[in-house]
Amino acid sequence: MSTPLSLELDSVTLAEQYDRLGTRQFHHGLELLDVLAVQRGEKVLDIGCGTGLLTEAAAERTGPEGEVLGIDPLALRVELAQKRARGRFDARIGRAEALHDVPDAHYDVVYLNSVIHWVPDQLAALAHAFRVLKPGGRVGFTTMSQEAPHDLHVVLRALLAREPRWQAARVGAPHQLTQERAALLLAAAGFNVTYNEIREFDDAFDTVDDVIAFSRASSFGNFLSALDESDTARVRKRLGEALEAKRGPRGIALKRRMTFATGRKPVAQ
Ligand SMILES: C[S@@+](CC[C@H](N)C(=O)[O-])C[C@H]1O[C@@H](n2cnc3c(N)ncnc32)[C@H](O)[C@@H]1O
Structure with missing residues (x-):
């Protein structure tokens, strides 16, 4: 069992690092905005906006006649x-x-990009999204895919399984969704499902430390947080060795898979 998720581990350094390294989430987030077809003049709510990279892109799409609000529990972000x-x-x-x-009934679009897998009560989150959307409004999220895990998580889980005390270490997000569960959740909140696909992304990292920094910043400090200094050093060394097998011309090549799911609030209820 991994240690429980904490929202108390963020720091100025992690928030600033996410602002630079979160470009990976930003790029798949742009694809989510495309699937949701965010238009000029629309009102958009970005739930779990982090440092606002994608919120800014949404605001560029809606233009000054639109309205965009980002919310996030982490004050530093x-x-x-x-x-x-x-x-x-x-x-x-x-x-x-x-x-x-x-x-x-205020927003045209509500989205959660790389956020819903951190949210303990996902149905409550989508019920709120439903409430704040206008009739006909669109919701969308991307989530770590439970049935198609990231390459990094597969490698790390195998490595951590070797020592019992390493098994408390958090690797991915705690509430990842299968495609089926994503569709069920949208339907349970009242939405008609309009899109539900797993997309794959090719990440490249120079070093194992870049991989760890990205994972720590993206998990606001939760990644491997249960390990003490000496275990962290041992895991880092073994992970570095394992990841060298994945080095290609662009660096350490790791595939990341995300489920993209969208829905529409019915016009007549
Ligand atoms: C990987 S970051 C994604 C940030 C941003 N959406 C992006 O695309 O770059 C995950 C974000 O989810 C936020 N988060 C975690 N739990 C949340 C919750 N219960 N409600 C809203 N946001 C949450 C975190 O604070 C963090 O900023």
Whole structure:
């Protein structure tokens, strides 16, 4: 069993690193915005906006006549998103399962990019998304795929299985979804499912330390956090050796798979 997820492990360094290394999530997030066909003038809610990279891209698509709000529970990341916004979008602290201060039937599009796999009560999160969407509004999320794990997680789980005390270490997000579960959740919240596919992304890293920095920043400090210093050093060494087998012309080549799921709120209820 992995240690429970914590929202208390973030730091200025991790938030700043995510702002640089989160370009991987940013790029698949742009694909999510394409699937959702975000248009000029629309009102968009970005749940789990992090440092606001994708929120900014959404605001570019909606233009000044649109409205974009990003929410995230991590104060340090919201601060970076607010700096990035420069009046083009808003960002504030909040959680997917508790959007109580967001008005009903206000948004055209609500999305969670690389977020829902961190959310313990996913149905509550999607029920809130449903409530704040206008009739006919679109919801979308990307999630780590439970049936098609990232290459890194496959390698690491095999490595951590060798020592009993390493098994408490968190590798991926705790609430990953299968495609089937993603569709069931959307339907349970009241949406008609409009898209449900696994997409694959080719990541490249120079060193094992880059892989670890990316994973730590993306998990706001949870990745391998249960390990003490000496176990971390041992895991890092063994991971480095295992990842060398995956080195290609662009560096350490790792495939990452994400489920993309979208739905529409019915017009007449
Ligand atoms: C990997 S980052 C993704 C950030 C951003 N969406 C992006 O595409 O770059 C995951 C984000 O989910 C946020 N998060 C975790 N639990 C959450 C929750 N319960 N509600 C909303 N956001 C949450 C984290 O604070 C973090 O910023």
